[in-house]
Amino acid sequence: xxxxxxxxxxxxxxxxxxxxxxxxxxxxxxxxxxxxxxxxxxxxxxxxxxxxxxxxxxxxxxxxxxxxxxxxxxxxxxxxxxxxxxxxxxxxxxxxxxxxxxxxxxxxxxxxxxxxxxxxxxxxxxxxxxxxxxxxxxxxxxxxxxxxxxxxxxxxxxxxxxxxxxxxxxxxxxxxxxxxxxxxxxxxxxxxxxxxxxxxxxxxxxxxxxxxxxxxxxxxxxxxxxxxxxxxxxxxxxxxxxxxxxxxxxxxxxxxxxxxxxxxxxxxxxxxxxxxxxxxxxxxxxxxxxxxxxxxxxxxxxxxxxxxxxxxxxxxxxxxxxxxxxxxxxxxxxxx
Numbered sequence: 001x002x003x004x005x006x007x008x009x010x011x012x013x014x015x016x017x018x019x020x021x022x023x024x025x026x027x028x029x030x031x032x033x034x035x036x037x038x039x040x041x042x043x044x045x046x047x048x049x050x051x052x053x054x055x056x057x058x059x060x061x062x063x064x065x066x067x068x069x070x071x072x073x074x075x076x077x078x079x080x081x082x083x084x085x086x087x088x089x090x091x092x093x094x095x096x097x098x099x100x101x102x103x104x105x106x107x108x109x110x111x112x113x114x115x116x117x118x119x120x121x122x123x124x125x126x127x128x129x130x131x132x133x134x135x136x137x138x139x140x141x142x143x144x145x146x147x148x149x150x151x152x153x154x155x156x157x158x159x160x161x162x163x164x165x166x167x168x169x170x171x172x173x174x175x176x177x178x179x180x181x182x183x184x185x186x187x188x189x190x191x192x193x194x195x196x197x198x199x200x201x202x203x204x205x206x207x208x209x210x211x212x213x214x215x216x217x218x219x220x221x222x223x224x225x226x227x228x229x230x231x232x233x234x235x236x237x238x239x240x241x242x243x244x245x246x247x248x249x250x251x252x253x254x255x256x257x258x259x260x261x262x263x264x265x266x267x268x269x270x271x272x273x274x275x276x277x278x279x280x281x282x283x284x285x286x287x288x289x290x291x292x293x294x295x296x297x298x299x300x301x302x303x304x305x306x307x308x309x310x311x312x313x314x315x316x317x318x319x320x321x322x323x324x325x326x327x328x329x330x331x332x333x334x335x336x
Contacts, residue, residue, distance in 0.1 A: 003172045004146040005106050005206055008060065009234055014268050014293055017238060017276025018054035018062035019286050021110070023253070025050060025065070027282075035077040037069045040089040047090070051097040057283035058290030061106035061274065062098075063149050064090040066140060070132045072114040072124075084139040091143020108149035108174065109140030111162060118157040126161050133165030141169050148173035151211050151238075154186040156197050167203035174274070176211040176236050179222045183320030190320035191225030198233065209236030212278045215243050216255065216263040217311040220270055221304060221319045227271045228321075237272035239263060241280030243312075253280025260285040261292035262310050269299050 008015055025036050028046045039047055047065050054062040069087045071080040079086065091109055098105040114132055116124040137148055148171050150162040159175055166173035177185050177194055184190050189197075191210070198208050208231075210222045219239035226235055242255025255263075260277060267275045275293070277285055308314060 003206070004104065005061070005108075005172065005174070008104065008106065009207070009273060012060075013298075014272070015060045015106075015274045016058055016264075016286070016290050016293065017108075017236075017274055018059045019277040019281030019283065020241070020279050021050065021063060021065060021067060023280050024053065024282065035068060035074065035079065036065055037067075037074065037086045037090065038077065038079065040065055040086050040093065044089070044093055047093050048097060051094055053283040054286060055097060055101050055105055057286035059105070059276070059286055061108055061276070062094065063108050063110040063151070064094045064140065064143075064145060065110070066090040066136070067110045067112035067151070068115075069139070070111070070114050070136045072116055072132060073112075083135050084142070087136050087139030088143040091140045091145045095144035106147060107145045108147050109137070109143075109145035111136055111140070111148055111150045112152050113154065113158060118155045124158075126157055129158055129161035130164045130168070133162045134168045137165045137169035137171060141171055145171075147171065147206065150175040150205075152176070152178045154178060154189070156187070156189055156193070159197065160201065163201050163203050163205065172206050173203075174207045174236060175205040176209050176238060178212040179210050179218070179320070180213040182316040183218070183222065183225075183318055191222045192229040192321045195226050195229035195231045198231070205233070207234035207236050207274055209238070209272065209274070211236070211238035212240060214315045215240055215312065216260070217307050217313065218315050220263070220266055220302075220307050220311070221314060223267065223270045223272050224301075224304070225319050225321050234273035235271060236274040236276075237267040237270070238274075238276045238278045239267070240278045241282070241285055244279065255280060255285070257285045257288040259311065261288040264289035265292050265296050265299075266302050266307055266310060268293060269302055271301065
């Protein structure tokens with residue numbers, strides 16, 4: 001039986017994903033150091049507002065409030081025994097919002113990194129990583145997600161562990177890495193490495209790509225690198241809304257809704273099939289992203305120069321793939 005996301009991708013040229021989870025929840029009162037997942041049971045109305053904000057802005061897919069919902073991260077809050085409960089409730093609230101939307105909306109069960117270093121550099125074994133991800137996956141499955149969504153991963157071993165957990169849970173999954181260190185992940189993975197990794201997996205993701213990282217320009221350079229490596233699976237682009245800046249005691253992302261609309265169109269023209277935002281991306285960004293994708297005719301694949309001209313310069317000379325990438329430049333004035 002074909003899963004909901006595969007059906008949607010077969011019918012659509014692009015799918016609009018959601019925006020930020022953390023940024024939106026902090027705006028609702030979440031404090032630094034708190035576990036967002038606790039709000040699934042302690043402040044469910046705010047989690048409903050998070051999901052509804054994305055759906056009402058036009059998202060076809062949204063992520064559950066379960067990014068840090070594995071035992072390793074929840075242990076920091078004394079809640080490691082509540083993995084199944086917190087993930088299930090995150091998914092149940094999501095299912096409630098999606099089913100009331102009046103159109104098909106995909107509920108994607110967010111699974112972030114464990115926060116531990118994989119062996120042999122660290123103490124986390126592949127077996128333990130699979131166990132933690134599997135526990136989380138079963139909770140999200142019980143709550144009714146359509147697909148598991150592994151995100152912000154840096155290590156290939158952890159990515160593979162999450163994929164194995166999805167297989168054990170009998171669930172389709174998507175998986176993104178965060179390329180934030182001169183075009184590489186924190187553990188040195190390049191866009192080409194990820195494309196190769198995915199094709200060698202026994203239970204590969206339905207779609208894969210990049211999220212978070214440095215800024216929208218860098219993320220699209222990574223998307224181009226993935227496609228240049230010959231990726232045939234749908235590619236995900238989920239970039240931050242500009243660059244973070246510390247303003248009046250808060251982290252503020254400088255990407256305007258107009259800029260993110262430009263990013264969304266460029267992402268589509270680069271070849272991304274699932275397009276959304278990450279840190280700093282609010283419903284007002286998503287509305288303009290949706291409007292731009294619906295109203296603007298697809299164009300040719302943009303060059304690195306065109307991406308930098310529109311979104312701002314890249315943060316590094318290379319994207320990590322054999323030294324290829326844009327030359328260093330001063331950050332240009334943005335159109336929006």
